[in-house]
Amino acid sequence: MPPQLRELPREPAGEVAVLVVIVGPPGSGKTTIGRALAAALDAPFRDVDADIAAAAGKPIPDIFVDEGEEHFRALEREAVRRAVAEHDGVLALGGGAVLAESTRKLLADVTVVHLRVDLGEAVKRTEIDKGRPLLQVNPRATLRRLMDERLPLYREVETFAVDTTGRDVDDLTAEIQARLAVRTVEVRDAETPYPVLIGRGTTDRLPEFLGKATRVAVLHTTSTAALAERVGSLCPEGVDATLMELPDAEDGKTVAVAEQVWEALGAEGFTRTDLVVGVGGGAVTDLAGFVAACWLRGVAVLHVPTSLLGAVDAAVGGKTGVNTAAGKNLVGAFHPPRAVLVDLDHFTTLPKRDLAAGLAEVVKAGFIADPVILDLVEADPAAALDARNPVVAELVERAIAVKAEVVGSDLKEGGLRAILNYGHTFAHAVEKLEHYRWRHGDAVAVGMVYAAHLGAITGRVDLVDRTKAVLSSLGLPITYEAGRWDDILKVMKIDKKNVGATQRFVLLDALAAPVVVDDVTAEQQREAYERLTG
Numbered sequence: 001m002p003p004q005l006r007e008l009p010r011e012p013a014g015e016v017a018v019l020v021v022i023v024g025p026p027g028s029g030k031t032t033i034g035r036a037l038a039a040a041l042d043a044p045f046r047d048v049d050a051d052i053a054a055a056a057g058k059p060i061p062d063i064f065v066d067e068g069e070e071h072f073r074a075l076e077r078e079a080v081r082r083a084v085a086e087h088d089g090v091l092a093l094g095g096g097a098v099l100a101e102s103t104r105k106l107l108a109d110v111t112v113v114h115l116r117v118d119l120g121e122a123v124k125r126t127e128i129d130k131g132r133p134l135l136q137v138n139p140r141a142t143l144r145r146l147m148d149e150r151l152p153l154y155r156e157v158e159t160f161a162v163d164t165t166g167r168d169v170d171d172l173t174a175e176i177q178a179r180l181a182v183r184t185v186e187v188r189d190a191e192t193p194y195p196v197l198i199g200r201g202t203t204d205r206l207p208e209f210l211g212k213a214t215r216v217a218v219l220h221t222t223s224t225a226a227l228a229e230r231v232g233s234l235c236p237e238g239v240d241a242t243l244m245e246l247p248d249a250e251d252g253k254t255v256a257v258a259e260q261v262w263e264a265l266g267a268e269g270f271t272r273t274d275l276v277v278g279v280g281g282g283a284v285t286d287l288a289g290f291v292a293a294c295w296l297r298g299v300a301v302l303h304v305p306t307s308l309l310g311a312v313d314a315a316v317g318g319k320t321g322v323n324t325a326a327g328k329n330l331v332g333a334f335h336p337p338r339a340v341l342v343d344l345d346h347f348t349t350l351p352k353r354d355l356a357a358g359l360a361e362v363v364k365a366g367f368i369a370d371p372v373i374l375d376l377v378e379a380d381p382a383a384a385l386d387a388r389n390p391v392v393a394e395l396v397e398r399a400i401a402v403k404a405e406v407v408g409s410d411l412k413e414g415g416l417r418a419i420l421n422y423g424h425t426f427a428h429a430v431e432k433l434e435h436y437r438w439r440h441g442d443a444v445a446v447g448m449v450y451a452a453h454l455g456a457i458t459g460r461v462d463l464v465d466r467t468k469a470v471l472s473s474l475g476l477p478i479t480y481e482a483g484r485w486d487d488i489l490k491v492m493k494i495d496k497k498n499v500g501a502t503q504r505f506v507l508l509d510a511l512a513a514p515v516v517v518d519d520v521t522a523e524q525q526r527e528a529y530e531r532l533t534g
């Protein structure tokens, strides 16, 4: 019975929030930036201070003088409650609105942008407006006190923060817009559903997913050390972050490295409510997931993938593992993450060759489920190789949507999930024979050409030319060394998909119509190898 794939979302998932609330201290630019943001989003702007003044029939300084601050705060609580319930668009709150616990509760499920500013610039900006009631006497000292008191409250409600110091309005508006455009793909039917956030700046959302953790282990490599520092610093007071550096790439995916991390977790007193965070490429997230799956028989793991391949594949789906002398990923566990924060900003430092390797898995998602991916890559391969190009965001979303749909209905590879292994039977053999010095994505590229040959040889669809063309347009390898068939066959015989002595392959009956077959003859397998190397 061929595996069945439910109808996939063909459009990128998620949406920009309708209500965006702006908070921040006096002088942070709530009204100016709020207005500019509303214009950019083509949405209405509303200012709670203006609502209060209109309802009271007098300016805010007069309310303070006539009725006092307490009365003003009561009016403000009610005005915020009403505006949050009624408004669709951008809503600026007064600087002190977050003092009310009821307001902070109200903001818990709302997108809140916290505008930050340093004291010197806030003083300069507020000097222009002489009417601010709380800043009449000793404005600098008062402002410093207000900022210190309120900072934890802004942080409590913020979805993300943006520092406005020294920046112009257009630049800030563009950044906020980009950060609001976060898509969430929900991995739905896994044992515990979890979100994959995709966008710019999603790393900063980490505090939302800490749960009851008081200790966080941030696993990373040299290439992601600075980011790991940043991730650690996102942990609030009361949560201790420990950074653990792993050997790079496949050298970090070993039982010996896992054991060292477990020893470190023991030394830190890691408990069941604590959290492991993987910050890196697929090798780091595979190891982090494996470490978390085994420590105390399972603690939570969250992934911040920094490679394209990690984002579209390794970090999503809960497969974790290490390599051993016996082969690639043969030891591991299914252990879905608590959340995945795909931050597109991280791919800009990724070497081009690694970006291309990630695109191999994206292309795989195109062949097995979403051919629009192939159209997009074929239309402009150079754009796909440019991490800043918007097409990369769309490719990432589409590939993750494919993976989420599959693993959501078959976490433990009882059936459908095997389709994600398209090209991998041959790829894993190459990786082992090359002592894990080949990039995984490069091996998958060659593996897909092999699978395409097998498809044609077994009388299915002939996608060989299209496969070779799209992969080589990305600079990916499409051939392998001749004369190694016996070695390759030996490794393919211990592939995880095999049932007893029966080898199983994922092939395509047609584009986006994958099947798992168990009747490919030895001659056909060899013929595909000859065509690949010939």
Ligand SMILES: NC(=O)c1ccc[n+]([C@@H]2O[C@H](COP(=O)([O-])OP(=O)(O)OC[C@H]3O[C@@H](n4cnc5c(N)ncnc54)[C@H](O)[C@@H]3O)[C@@H](O)[C@H]2O)c1
Binding pocket: 221, 223, 224, 248, 249, 250, 253, 280, 281, 282, 283, 284, 286, 306, 307, 308, 309, 310, 313, 314, 315, 316, 317, 318, 319, 320, 329, 346, 347, 348, 349, 350, 351, 354, 357, 358, 439, 440, 441
């Ligand atoms: N669990 C799964 O479902 C799954 C799926 C696909 C792949 N994988 C595994 O993932 C691994 C491959 O992942 P990969 O391609 O990310 O390889 P990788 O983790 O080895 O990363 C590739 C290289 O890029 C560097 N790097 C990562 N992020 C960077 C950044 N932002 N800037 C600069 N350099 C950066 C790394 O240090 C490394 O040198 C393989 O071990 C593969 O088996 C697992």
Ligand SMILES: O=C(O)C(=O)C[C@@H](O)[C@H](O)[C@H](O)COP(=O)(O)O
Binding pocket: 313, 317, 319, 328, 329, 361, 413, 417, 418, 420, 421, 424, 496
């Ligand atoms: O998630 C899956 O399932 C996959 O097969 C995705 C593959 O792209 C990935 O390389 C995975 O690590 C391979 O899994 P394995 O079980 O064959 O090691």
